[in-house]
Amino acid sequence: xxxxxxxxxxxxxxxxxxxxxxxxxxxxxxxxxxxxxxxxxxxxxxxxxxxxxxxxxxxxxxxxxxxxxxxxxxxxxxxxxxxxxxxxxxxxxxxxxxxxxxxxxxxxxxxxxxxxxxxxxxxxxxxxxxxxxxxxxxxxxxxxxxxxxxxxxxxxxxxxxxxxxxxxxxxxxxxxxxxxxxxxxxxxxxxxxxxxxxxxxxxxxxxxxxxxxxxxxxxxxxxxxxxxxxxxxxxxxxxxxxxxxxxxxxxxxxxxxxxxxxxxxxxxxxxxxxxxxxxxxxxxxxxxxxxxxxxxxxxxxxxxxxxxxxxxxxxxxxxxxxxxxxxxxxxxxxxxxxxxxxxxxxxxxxxxxxxxxxxxxxxxxxxxxxxxxxxxxxxxxxxxxxxxxxxxxxxxxxxxxxxxxxxxxxxxxxxxxxxxxxxxxxxxxxxxxxxxxxxxxxxxxxxxxxxx
Numbered sequence: 001x002x003x004x005x006x007x008x009x010x011x012x013x014x015x016x017x018x019x020x021x022x023x024x025x026x027x028x029x030x031x032x033x034x035x036x037x038x039x040x041x042x043x044x045x046x047x048x049x050x051x052x053x054x055x056x057x058x059x060x061x062x063x064x065x066x067x068x069x070x071x072x073x074x075x076x077x078x079x080x081x082x083x084x085x086x087x088x089x090x091x092x093x094x095x096x097x098x099x100x101x102x103x104x105x106x107x108x109x110x111x112x113x114x115x116x117x118x119x120x121x122x123x124x125x126x127x128x129x130x131x132x133x134x135x136x137x138x139x140x141x142x143x144x145x146x147x148x149x150x151x152x153x154x155x156x157x158x159x160x161x162x163x164x165x166x167x168x169x170x171x172x173x174x175x176x177x178x179x180x181x182x183x184x185x186x187x188x189x190x191x192x193x194x195x196x197x198x199x200x201x202x203x204x205x206x207x208x209x210x211x212x213x214x215x216x217x218x219x220x221x222x223x224x225x226x227x228x229x230x231x232x233x234x235x236x237x238x239x240x241x242x243x244x245x246x247x248x249x250x251x252x253x254x255x256x257x258x259x260x261x262x263x264x265x266x267x268x269x270x271x272x273x274x275x276x277x278x279x280x281x282x283x284x285x286x287x288x289x290x291x292x293x294x295x296x297x298x299x300x301x302x303x304x305x306x307x308x309x310x311x312x313x314x315x316x317x318x319x320x321x322x323x324x325x326x327x328x329x330x331x332x333x334x335x336x337x338x339x340x341x342x343x344x345x346x347x348x349x350x351x352x353x354x355x356x357x358x359x360x361x362x363x364x365x366x367x368x369x370x371x372x373x374x375x376x377x378x379x380x381x382x383x384x385x386x387x388x389x390x391x392x393x394x395x396x397x398x399x400x401x402x403x404x405x406x407x408x409x410x411x412x413x414x415x416x417x418x419x420x421x422x423x424x425x426x427x428x429x430x431x432x433x434x435x436x437x438x439x440x441x442x443x444x445x446x447x448x449x450x451x452x
Contacts, residue, residue, distance in 0.1 A: 005029075005171040007221045008074060008228055009240070015062070015073050022055035022062075022073025022118060025171070029075035029120045033169040037148075041140030042160040042169060044080050044090060046121040051075065054118045070228060070238045072116030077170035079161050080122045081129060082106050083205035091207045092125040092157075094138050095316055095323045106205025108174065108216055108233050115232045120170050123160030127325045129176055129209040130309065130332065132184045132396040133381060133388065134159030137325050144189055144375045146420055152375040155185030155395070161219050162189040172220040172229055178209045178305060180370075180399025182217040183411040187370035187423025190413045192444070193219045194226035194437070195399075197408045197430045200234045208312055212304040212350075213403045223410065223440040230433070241434070243442035247281030251367040251426075256289040258368040258398050265415075269422035270369045273414040276450045277367075277443065284367065291357045292401055298349050299404075302334035307343050310335025327388060354405055358429045365432070365439055366402075370411040370423030371395050398425060406430040410440040414447055 005011065005025075014020045033039055033046050058073040078084070081091050083102035090096045105113065112119065124139050126132075134156030135141045142163040144152040154162050158175025162185035165173050175182045177195040186193025198215040208214055218229035224240050231238040253259070253274070262270065274284055301307075309332045310317075321329050372394060381388045402409045402425075409427035426443060428436045 003168045004166060004221065005075075005168055008071070008171060008225045011074050011171060012070070022058045023052065025073060026051050026055040026075050026118050026120070029169050029171070032167055033120060033164070036167045036169060038142040038163050038167055039169070041136075041142040042124055042163045042167070043077070043121040044092070044124050044139055044160070045087065047119055051118050051120050058116060058118070069114065069116040071112065071232060074117055074172075075120045075170050076112060076117040077120055077123045077161060077164040077173040078109060078112070079158055079173070079175045080125055081176055081207050082109050082174070084109050084119070084122070087122065089207055091129065092127045092136050092139060093324070095320050102205070104205070107202040108206065111232055111235060112174070120164075123158070123164050123173060125159055125161075126157035126181075127328045128207075128309070128313070128332075129157040129178060129181055130305070130328045131156050131392055132180055132399075133392050134185060135378065135381060135388075141378055143378070146190070146375065151378045153188065153378055153381065155188035155371075155375065157181040158185050158219060162186060162191060165191055165219055165221070172218055172225055174229070174233070175217060175219055176206065176209070177215045177217050177399070177403070178213045179396045179403050182219055183370050183399045183409060183423065183425065184395055186219045187411045187425075188375040188421055190415070190421035191219050192222055192226055192413065193217060193411045194230055195402065195409045196230055196234070196433050198406060199430075200230070200433060208308065210305040210308040212308060215403070223412070223437060223444050226410065227437045230437075241437040241441045243445055244435070244438040246277065246442050246446065248283060249281070249439070250283045250285055250364045251277070252287040252361060252364055253284055254289040254292060254366055254368055255286050256292040258289070258292060258401070261372045261394065262369060263373045265374050265420050266369050266372055266422050269415045270424065272450070273424050273447060274367070276446050280446045287360070289357070289360065291353055291360070294353065295401065295404060298346060298353065301338050301342060302331070304346065306331065306335035307338040307346075308335070310338070327385070350404065357405060361429060365436060366425075366427040368398055368425050368427075370398060370425040372398065374420040374422065402427045408433045408436050410436050412440060412444055412447065
């Protein structure tokens with residue numbers, strides 16, 4: 001396995017104690033970003049000169065005793081969806097290659113810089129963020145760190161973000177999540193990923209897929225890493241979440257769809273995680289969730305994603321459809337058939353769906369596998385449209401429930417080290433971000449004890 005960076009708080013301690021420098025961390029990240037076997041398919045742009053200059057400036061401030069912000073000197077990657085001053089936001093596509101560079105940083109990037117992050121580069125992604133698999137025919141597909149001999153998907157759409165972290169090209173990555181695009185690659189690559197309540201982090205200057213569902217979140221090594229990055233991007237004071245007491249804490253196990261079709265590896269890992277949590281005192285209670293069964297019908301025309309993507313892309317598709325990945329443009333085109341009445345009906349149905357499910361959950365969190373299968377091989381998905389479509393739907397299934405809920409969710413690695421990565425998802429309703437992170441910190445501790 002590639003050599004990852006330690007968690008962010010460990011890096012902060014090393015920097016504060018003078019045992020390393022920002023320049024040393026940055027050179028380590030840049031070396032991996034320029035020489036790794038997956039480097040070319042992981043980054044669409046590496047900011048080597050800018051990163052070194054930022055690192056040197058932070059080291060000089062540290063040497064002078066200047067108080068430094070929480071991410072000072074730590075290398076971070078950002079998805080090719082975020083505006084950075086002077087960079088073209090291509091969103092993993094050739095269609096926007098001749099677009100004008102961004103005039104200014106988007107708020108997410110601006111807040112990361114203000115927190116002292118060293119932005120090492122822009123990561124590759126599924127074109128226009130419209131798939132959960134991570135395949136990109138334009139810039140290549142980085143291979144999952146597990147079983148690179150076979151060549152397995154990284155998950156998407158934040159594919160490069162995940163591989164930048166697994167391969168030590170960044171200490172953490174920033175992605176977007178419309179139907180699981182932070183949680184899917186995190187789960188398939190053995191990382192921790194957090195999808196916050198969408199309204200927590202501003203979407204200004206972030207190229208949209210679906211403005212009703214888009215959210216911004218981190219891919220990193222731990223719950224504390226995700227909490228720190230989420231706080232920075234949300235404009236809040238960073239707080240390391242204290243693990244919530246698990247004794248007597250109720251988690252819902254959804255028996256509708258979410259546990260269907262698990263492969264043997266995922267089923268074993270999920271069952272082992274549930275047993276460990278029960279032994280720690282948590283109450284795991286089965287719950288029928290008829291809303292989950294209703295969602296496919298509500299989204300039968302393509303849902304908010306198709307409708308809102310078509311609104312943004314209609315002119316570009318008319319002018320440059322030949323430059324799109326056809327598996328992306330065909331999904332965008334579904335939105336052309338969605339009428340204003342269809343769209344308003346879906347909005348009303350979603351509001352009812354959220355209210356009903358929120359009441360059913362009664363303030364407690366859902367617990368389920370993030371993805372029902374381990375990372376599949378790339379080649380069969382490239383070769384078959386049917387395999388691509390069916391696998392994409394399966395991998396998106398569980399994460400999508402939470403985006404439609406306007407909720408928040410954390411995925412944690414729950415596999416035995418050395419085996420295929422499997423993600424465990426804790427999810428709550430909108431605004432329960434602190435509760436999800438605190439519960440996640442407790443679950444992370446239990447799973448860590450189990451696997452030691």
